[in-house]
Amino acid sequence: MIEQMCGNLNTYIDECDNNSVGTSGGNEQYLKKEMCRSVLSIVNEFDNITAKELNEMKDEVISIKESITSSIHKCTSLHNDLSHFHEFVQKIGDNKELCLIASIKCKHIIQQALTLLGKSSKVFNVQSITKHNVRIPSDKGVCYIGGICVLPDGQVLVVDLNNQNVKLLNQQYQVVSHWDVNAWPVDICLITPSEVAVAVNDHESKIHEVQFITVNQGKLVPGRKFQLQHDCTGIDHHQGVLFVISSEELYKYTLNGKQVCSLYRSLEYTVDKCAVSPTGDRLYIISWNQDKLLTLARDGQVLVCGYWPPTVLHVGWEGESKLATLATQEDGVLGPSSVCFSSTTSSIIVGQLRDDILVFRVSMSNVIELTWQRHQSDPQEPQYRKTLPLS
Incomplete structure (x- = not known):
């Protein structure tokens, strides 16, 4: 956008230089005013485009931040659930029947964790x-x-x-x-x-x-x-x-x-x-x-x-x-x-x-x-x- 703006300004200045040859003082003053208006218009257009782009980037950053915050909350919740599950399994010891029951009851939690962490086989x-x-x-x-x-x-x-x-x-x-x-x-x-x-x-x-x-x-x-x-x-x-x-x-x-x-x-x-x-x-x-x-x-x-x-x-x-x-x-x-x-x-x-x-x-x-x-x-x-x- 900056390169395009510079190109527009240079093109207009060249046109002004060509048109100013052989002009009287009044006409030269008019051309200067026209050039200022055009430059101001180009700068304002650039500002508007830049502001729009920055707002879109801001919205995207906010969206990413919300997504990360949500993921952190999910991880924290899953961590707590899995910590309780781990403590429970430790208490069970070698009782295979209780381990099986516990794994079935917590299967959805483990699936969520593996999916979130990309660890599902x-x-x-x-x-x-x-x-x-x-x-x-x-x-x-x-x-x-x-x-x-x-x-x-x-x-x-x-x-x-x-x-x-x-x-x-x-x-x-x-x-x-x-x-x-x-x-x-x-x-x-x-x-x-x-x-x-x-x-x-x-x-x-x-x-x-x-x-x-x-x-x-x-x-x-x-x-x-x-x-x-x-x-x-x-x-x-x-x-x-x-x-x-x-x-x-x-x-x-x-x-x-x-x-x-x-x-x-x-x-x-x-x-x-x-x-x-x-x-x-x-x-x-x-x-x-x-x-x-x-x-x-x-x-x-x-x-x-x-x-x-x-x-x-x-x-x-x-x-x-x-x-x-x-x-x-x-x-x-x-x-x-x-x-x-x-x-x-x-x-x-x-x-x-x-x-x-x-x-x-x-x-x-x-x-x-x-x-x-x-x-x-x-x-x-x-x-x-x-x-x-x-x-």
């Missing part, structure tokens, strides 16, 4: 299942898709452990490029919209490394890599931090390959794969030989695939409950070894110990998850540990 509903072959002519054996990664544009990368290569699939899940690895590619994770990190491991040959690969115009271009002093069977990334799994330990690394610390070590069973929640404050670890999902820290949707019986599960964000069984052997799941969700296409992609991957088109619906006790923890030093049996 979403359950995947499978709409359709399609099968896509990822075998290429140079493959010497059956495909073993140990890891899957989806790029923001819908392209998919899979690591084929058995054929020692990384494959790029287009949006129709057709192989358009591949890159051969010098050992077993066991897992993959997204670093940037066009770059991924691949965990490469061969215990006998003592090859343990993280290989970075860039997707450039439908081609896989290998980049930098760094060596590890231990096995690497799983990998994930969040905001410049790599989480690397050995057979019994979870490590934290920088993208330059510097080991920061050991986050978790198991003395009871092996740990095989890891995943980090989108917020980075919750870690999930899979143990195949114990059929367990171990949860460190908080938040996130979790998808888990079980090798036998072949199953794809949807697990709650607390890591303690199964929200849904998405697919079984009857749906064509055989030897599932990796799973990934694509928000771009609303699809769950399942890699298997076979030449086909499965793509589940899904929708989501809300459910309530009840958790009686929550513990604050730090992903730097995980203290909150829960396990969920996957059988």
